Amino acid sequence: MTKFYTEGDNLDQLFDAVYEIMKESFPRDEFRSYEGQKALLERSDYHLKTYEQEGKLLGFCAYYVFDEFLYIEHLACTPLSRGLGIGTKLVQDILSEAGNHPVILEVEPPVDKVTKRRVGFYERLGFVLNLYPHYQPPLNLTTDMVELKIMSSFKALKEEEQKAYRRILNQRVYGVDAEFRI
Numbered sequence: 001m002t003k004f005y006t007e008g009d010n011l012d013q014l015f016d017a018v019y020e021i022m023k024e025s026f027p028r029d030e031f032r033s034y035e036g037q038k039a040l041l042e043r044s045d046y047h048l049k050t051y052e053q054e055g056k057l058l059g060f061c062a063y064y065v066f067d068e069f070l071y072i073e074h075l076a077c078t079p080l081s082r083g084l085g086i087g088t089k090l091v092q093d094i095l096s097e098a099g100n101h102p103v104i105l106e107v108e109p110p111v112d113k114v115t116k117r118r119v120g121f122y123e124r125l126g127f128v129l130n131l132y133p134h135y136q137p138p139l140n141l142t143t144d145m146v147e148l149k150i151m152s153s154f155k156a157l158k159e160e161e162q163k164a165y166r167r168i169l170n171q172r173v174y175g176v177d178a179e180f181r182i
Contacts, residue, residue: 014048014050014057015037015038015041017057018050018057018060018062021057021060021077021078022037022074022076024078024079025074025077026074026076029136029138029144030136030139031139032139040062046063046064047062047063047065049063049090049093051086051090057078058078058084059075059076059078059081059086059090060076060090061074061090061091061094062075063094064172066168068101068102068164068165068168069102069103069168070094070097070098070103071103071105071173072091072094072103072104072105073106075091075105087121088121088125091122095125095126095153098153102152102153102154103127103152104151104157104165105122105127105151106134106148106149106150106151107119107122107151108146108148108149109147109148110129119149119151122151123151126154127152128155128157129149129151130150130151130152130157130162131149132150133147134149134150134166135148137170137174139174150162150166
């Protein structure tokens with residue numbers, strides 16, 4: 001069952017399970033400290049969808065809703081629940097929620113079997129890999145900048161569109177100067 005959580009729900013209890021899946025699923029440079037990640041729950045533009053079965057969290061999608069677009073920051077499932085269609089269901093829910101608004105996300109460049117499979121997963125859901133340069137700023141003092149690619153729902157972005165989206169991500173998600181450069 002998919003659930004949508006907002007402030008006031010049992011987010012404190014749920015968050016620990018979400019963070020454990022996050023730690024198992026992402027390189028250290030691609031998620032914040034426990035405190036930094038938990039602080040996002042206080043933001044009105046940050047949302048969390050979960051997939052639970054028999055009271056057990058199997059997957060989640062953390063995303064932002066901006067006027068300009070929706071941004072999927074993290075999508076992950078427990079190791080034992082991967083390949084069961086849970087990620088697909090969560091992304092389809094986000095695309096439905098977005099309506100005509102673009103949805104974007106970041107992926108590692110497709111250079112090996114795992115990263116190519118991840119890009120293929122999103123392509124099957126209607127996302128397009130944009131090849132313009134993109135870097136995620138460091139999420140805290142102990143992490144590095146990460147080279148990523150932006151994927152966009154249903155159409156490729158023009159370079160100016162990607163720059164505009166990147167400025168918004170830099171300001172509103174990463175808290176850095178809009179023109180952050182490597």
